[in-house]
Amino acid sequence: MTVKERVRIGGRSARIQSAVHDAVRKLGALSTRNQITVPQIAAEAGVTPSTIYRRWGDLSALLADVAVARLRxxxxxxxxxxxxxxxxxxxxxxxxxxxxxxxxxxxxxxxxxxxxxxxxxxxxxxxxxxxxxxxxxxxxxxxxxxxxxxxxxxxxxxxxxxxxxxxxxxxxxxxxxxxxxxxxxxxxxxxx
Amino acid sequence: MTVKERVRIGGRSARIQSAVHDAVRKLGALSTRNQITVPQIAAEAGVTPSTIYRRWGDLSALLADVAVARLRxxxxxxxxxxxxxxxxxxxxxxxxxxxxxxxxxxxxxxxxxxxxxxxxxxxxxxxxxxxxxxxxxxxxxxxxxxxxxxxxxxxxxxxxxxxxxxxxxxxxxxxxxxxxxxxxxxxxxxxx
DNA sequence: ATCCTTAACGCAAAATATTTGCATTAAGCT
DNA sequence: AGCTTAATGCAAATATTTTGCGTTAAGGAT
Structure with missing residues (x-):
């Protein structure tokens, strides 16, 4: 009963994270910084909106996550x-x-x-x-x-x-x- | 046909702006900075949500307007x-x-x-x-x-x-x- | 003082976004 | 290979934002 890793790192989870990040970057590049929505991102990434809401909470948290990754x-x-x-x-x-x-x-x-x-x-x-x-x-x-x-x-x-x-x-x-x-x-x- | 003032300043318009600002300040004070919504503000101010959307556009624009007023x-x-x-x-x-x-x-x-x-x-x-x-x-x-x-x-x-x-x-x-x-x-x- | 024009509002329906319950998939471990 | 359960998809339920239209009331003109 190891309590080490309680969050999943590899495989599908990582693939989705990458796809969503890519979608945010792509949609953020065009559409000059206005009106970007979660359903839009989900469609672009080929994911269900509920996945994004559950993983990131809301749009601003997702945008911040992507921003930090880009600033890293x-x-x-x-x-x-x-x-x-x-x-x-x-x-x-x-x-x-x-x-x-x-x-x-x-x-x-x-x-x-x-x-x-x-x-x-x-x-x-x-x-x-x-x-x-x-x-x-x-x-x-x-x-x-x-x-x-x-x-x-x-x-x-x-x-x-x-x-x-x-x-x-x-x-x-x-x-x-x-x-x-x-x-x-x-x-x-x-x-x- | 004077083209001077195209925006209304006094009376009802000012009353609503004041009521909405007050509602934002009140709701922003409690509920530690999370989950404040436009319908909430509208209810607190005794206004219809659509009024807020039409006048300010969205929540972030309203919050920014109130913030600038407070920083002034x-x-x-x-x-x-x-x-x-x-x-x-x-x-x-x-x-x-x-x-x-x-x-x-x-x-x-x-x-x-x-x-x-x-x-x-x-x-x-x-x-x-x-x-x-x-x-x-x-x-x-x-x-x-x-x-x-x-x-x-x-x-x-x-x-x-x-x-x-x-x-x-x-x-x-x-x-x-x-x-x-x-x-x-x-x-x-x-x-x- | 009264009328006129029209910006701003309220209301309600429509469109869109968010949340949630439940079944299913697949990581990570044994 | 099997087990446990985090993470996802789907769809219904809920909340929000948008929009059309009738009404109210500022600001100006008569």
Whole structure:
């Protein structure tokens, strides 16, 4: 009587999950973000609506589940050879993704769900990437940056602008944000 | 044949809008943020559901409308006599409001709506308050702060944490964020 | 003050979406 | 291979959203 796995992972269950996710992505791509319904998704995925309701609860929970899966990183950020350029390259790509219409919609889907923990999971993805960059830095003998500082003063402004204003952050803007992380240290070092 | 006002403002229309808003606030307060429906709101407000659908479109649009109305400032921030303390007092209260369960729910309601412009309107409220503080500063002969800098490095981190992490920003944390606005200028002045 | 136009509403039927009971399928384990 | 039961399909029941149409009442004009 093992009480280990109480949820089914393989076979049909996984096939349905994949089909439903694919259907959401396909329907979300066209039909510019309006009027997507559970019966529509079910038909596209070749599944009964009741299956979706039982597994995900409601539309917003399903959209959030798909959004988190799409926001989950599939690869480590590029290795440019040095921490600072690693960080600049990562942030530039991150800002572009999150400010795009798709990225904005994914964030809204995650935030709209009543499920607790999904938004913090997404923040965790970003934190993981920054930790990876720092691990590389340490392996190279470089001094790592302060992750919380980058989140507060580089990531947060980018996300705030993406969510609450219409303007997209330019690469130049991103670099100015990162300057605030690196320039003070340099000034202090050269001044003292 | 005047084409001035094409939307009705007074009388019954206003009464219904008020009753519906009140119903949303009342139902939103209890029933901890789950399972609130349009028919429920209609019954509480003493209106037909079809009225709500025709006026607001769907539930998320109604919730967003109510949320923006609640986020709209009703009074100017407190006047403490000096810009820096004005800013610290305002930010502390702002952080507390936005990080509270109610504040988080209001932000999610605004972001969840498909209506364009509502999130930027809310960002505008914050900007207006900061502009008010700066106007006071100028009237006093003080040097105003950089509004964009405060939004990027004080407001944005607070909102990012409220939305994407579970931790609430302490007053101490808020003050450290504001220190980054004021301390560099002081150091530069005293150093050079 | 009264009339006119029409935006906004109420009502009820229709269309659509969601929930639920029950039979069936197939994972995961022994 | 057999057993247990989570997960699904189907269809009925329930709830919701949409829509047509008659009625009410703002806002303006006479």
């Amino acid at each position: 990183p599939i690869a480590d950020p590029d290795d440019t050879g040095a921490v600072e350029t690693d960080l600049r390259a990562f942030i530039e790509q991150y800002a572009e993704e999150m400010s795009s219409p798709v990225g904005q919609a994914l964030m809204r889907d995650v935030l709209s769900a009543l499920k607790e923990g999904l938004p913090s999971a997404c923040a965790g993805f970003t934190c993981d990437h920054l930790t990876t960059l720092n691990a590389r830095a340490k392996a190279r003998g470089e001094t790592p940056f302060d992750i919380d500082e980058v989140i507060d003063h580089v990531v947060a402004p980018i996300i705030y602008r993406a969510l609450f204003s219409e303007q997209i952050p330019t690469p130049d803007y991103c670099n100015r944000l990162i300057d605030r992380i690196y320039l003070p240290a340099r000034k202090r070092r050269t001044a003292v | 400032p009703i009074a100017d921030p407190d006047d403490t006599g000096a810009v820096e303390t004005d800013l610290r007092a305002f930010i502390e209260q702002y952080a507390e409001e936005m990080s509270s369960p109610v504040g988080q729910a209001l932000m999610r309601d605004v972001l969840s709506a498909l209506k364009e412009g509502l999130p930027s309107a809310c960002a505008g409220f914050t900007c207006d308050h900061l502009t008010t503080l700066n106007a006071r500063a100028k009237a006093r002969g003080e040097t105003p702060f950089d509004i964009d800098e405060v939004i990027d490095h004080v407001v944005a981190p607070i909102i990012y944490r409220a939305l994407f992490s579970e931790q609430i920003p302490t007053p101490d944390y808020c003050n450290r964020l504001i220190d980054r606005i004021y301390l560099p200028a002081r150091k530069r002045r005293t150093a050079v």
